[in-house]
Amino acid sequence: MRFELEPRHVFQRRFDSEALAEALHDCHLYIISRRDAVRIIRDSVEVYPDRITFAAAIGFDGSAGHERFGLQFDESYRVSDFRLHAEGGYFSFRTGHQMWHGDAWALTSMAAKASPAIAGQEVLYIGKAFGEEGKSNVHTRTRRHEKLQRIYEDHVGGPDIFVTALRVVRASVYPTDHIADSEKFRIAKARKCIGTFVPADDNRIPGPAIDLIEHALVAHFVPPYNEALTEWRPDRPTKAMRSAAGTGVRLIEVAFNAAGCPARFYSRHVAEPTISHLIIHDLPTRRRPEVLRGISAVDVAPQWLQEFASRCRALSAGTDELPFVALRVFGPRAPRVRKPAAVDLHDDIYERMARLKADLADMPGTIHYDGEQFYDPELRQLRVGRCADGTPISWQLYDGQGRARHVTIFGPAGWGKSNLMRVLHVGMMQSRGILLWVIDGSQRNIEYMRFLARRRLVDWLAVDKSEALLILSAAVAIATDRLTRERNADEVSIAITIDDAEELLSQPRARELVEKLALVGPDADVRLVLCLPDENLARFGGSRALRRTLAQHDACFLGEEDALLTMEEFRSFGAN
Template sequence: MAGTLMYELGLAHTFQRRFDSDALAEALSESHIYVISRRPKVRIKERSVWFHPERIKFEVVSKVGSKGEWITYPLEIAGKDLRKACDFRTYQDGSYFSYRVGAALLHGDSWALGSLCSRAGNELSHQDVMYVGMAYGKAASSNAWARTRRHEKLQRIYEDHVGDDWDIFVSAFEIVRCDRVNVDHIDDAEGGNPIGIIDKKNVFWDRPNRRPSKVAVKLVEHSLIAYFDPPYNGVLNEWRAGEPTAEMRIMRDAGFRLIRVHLTGQGSLVRLFSRRVKLATRSHLIFHDTPPAPRRPVLRGIGAERINEWRASLLRLTDAEAIVADGEVADLALLSFGRRAPAVRKPPEVSLGEEVGEIKTVEEREAEFGLLSGIDARYDHPDFDHDEGRFSVGLDLDGSKVYWDVWDEDGNPRHAVIMGPTGSGKTNVLSVAVLGIAASGLFVSWLSDVTDRHNILRVWGILADWIAVNPHELLLMLGAALAIAEDRRVNGVFKGISRKTPGILLVVEDLHLVVDQMPHLVGKFERLSEIGPAAGVAIVVTVPDSNIARFGGSEKLRSNLGTGHRQVLGIFDGDDLFADFD
């Protein structure tokens, strides 16, 4: 049985800084393939930075080719959240930048900012591929010798470009998906192992560990090298079906005569090209084959002589632009510069000062909890009980503790609704709840207050993982939570909340004001309230009361949120409000 082996690669991050061996190993710890590339220097002109309402305007300079003239590109960052932007700085001759938005510190490479602001749509995003190598990933073998060899290659490229107007980049890619189909591009039929039998041995995908196998990494590496033909790769620059490598023979013996590698451009700021691939694009769709009896010498690509046209069309063999176009129009995000970007992106020579909102470990957070208890004697400490899965949030009228149960009977996180009039203490209870749940060490906290009435940036600027103080940022936050929940639901890779796959606590202050201002968000909240718990996402909201209008007129939203923790403050016989949720 003949078939096609298909892999998809996603870009984790593109690094511009200069690496030593240890830092390179850290940068590539989660990836499987890395690409070393170059482009003419991109530098921000510091004196060109101007703050405008909801935008920052600036200029970068670069060249087209290392020998060309310097060109100035006027650019801007726009968004309502930038009304609080300040303190824009450049470092290392304009190659690195930082600026603040409220309590958040954003920083990164000037090249990446220039590419983002142009939506990767001009020459600033172009990078010339110099080398392609294997990283294997965090859980696979990568000994000190292999790490040293990787750095030696990078060091040689650094040395060869000393004194020139080039910047050297390292892009880390993850092999995120493997598909196998019982069809290929060749018109004849032949025997072979049925697709699936060979998979039981995890030859092409390590299913128990949900990661690519070593054979997969080597096949993808060979495919990329033969496609780009980088100048610093001394072997595998050709895909010779008549002289197959060991991995090509394994692929062929398993019945796969065609391999498709999709280097997806979604969310990428870089457009790769090479001396062989002249068109710089963010997505690349790569095909190589191992036909039964190749009759003509082909160094890469398709060597079969008899191609079935409808099968080729099905596999997008002859119409790759449709796939490429999907990546080309993908929305770009500021993930390269925020808290979720790799910390190792910052060159060690760059000192940013106090980094408000930096990523912190559980132990660091617990230390901060102790600092909070020392400041405010009215709240002793988070008392999360891991055995019971609950913590206390206050005292009832009879003096007994009121507990917040984090999990339902299936082990999923529970939504919560805190009700009460203005001044009743909803925000105080919410603060205790965020601390209590954070003390479990199993959640990240995403907090929103679109009215900015509760000064959450000052209170939570260090502890929270994401803070939204305007409608635009809440829209991004809600969209990200939904995307994570949908991905966990569809792919089936989520097996419960753990330190490795933490839950998300989405906190929305004054939900009634949010849905009044942005009624189009009600549908998104409905969807997240429905699928969130099984995917490790819980929504916690504050509202004045249980009236349906407080939930955007959505009975589904009110009902879903009401299945979790409900608490009423400042209302006599407040438990009567619970009936509205049933």
């Protein structure tokens, strides 16, 4: 009789939510494990459209050292808005409208291709959560399980504790074994397994099967917090073992395969953290005669079995241990227990977006512009929108010393960065005192650029990098000239707007020119307006100097519920 197991998910959280119970309804076994803490170092993260690189501190206080990791993404994903929570123990980022989040350890293990140093999890306890008629599950059992609380208490200030829910994906019975034909094994008798150990029509794993699997796992790993079932004793069978033997079963196989999972399990008894564990146990009812066509665990010396197992691992190293890792995605509404209580990812934003779409669907197809002016000549500011309570939101074009203000607009794709920049364009056109130069960093706004060109609404347009370099070079030359001579009162203000600026800043020459404009532009009445997905260093072309300078000017964060907190974090870059 063979059972195949796989990890459903590896959690670093307590099970105290009915949502998790519903998500893991078909799991009836779990592993409690530990490993050294893994925390992503905040200032080490570099986010590019197609990859993320970061450094991680290994150990509760980083005592085990720091390592650098990288993750490459498919071209169809555009990574943005990478954030760290819980002091680097939890991450989140977006690809378009999809939010990804989870434990820092899982992301690091994926980047490390599940190397034992990162993926290794020491098994502390194995338990089953099987109630009447199979209705109890991992959530129900773990929540009321004092053993888990004891483990948490024993590891305060030490390694991280994980709970892995296991799912039985397949159960089967087959006649191939090492049993002598003289034992008159009957197929009809083996049919008793169906419904007792092997699922019947409803695919529900029977209770005795869960008992056998738990026993096999505990006897294999011998976890320190398990007090019973630490040996498989055919001479002292459990109720489940006797029941299985009574159906004619003579051999139990439990194949535990963690392919795709970021964890590799081991224990003091099983020293090597491997992707899979094949556990085989006999169910002898009496001493059996020798059979030359097979082997019996009763008749094989333990030393030979150990050598045989080592050879099997060596033979399978090229196939079974392929470093394949995948992150499980719950979708936009992950169970509440999936993340730490202190981490607020604002999941309700999806419901609000749905309501907003419904409201927009009820609006008339044509919205008329009421002629409101975005530019206020007396205050020298642009009105760019309104708060929920109707309070106007404005951008001050100059500071108290009369220096031009830069502005950086942050937000993931589809959240209105380009639209806000177009509002600023309208306001600067209405001012009739700002020379507007527009750069499209990615050529994704080509129709809008053609519209500006046909209407001759701006002074200079750039839809490729060569033209963009000409604009930036001219702006630097003008700013330098203005600072080396006495200013004329009638000199026109210059505004350079760069949509998808991260694309342009990836070019060294463009980055160098933008860095210089960020520094000298304000005193020369030359301002920058940049659109970026987020405030990660890679978005600024890796230039700390550029990010530091722009952090001292204005910024706007779109799609952010905690915009004030994010603004404070961005402002802190300007103080460094």
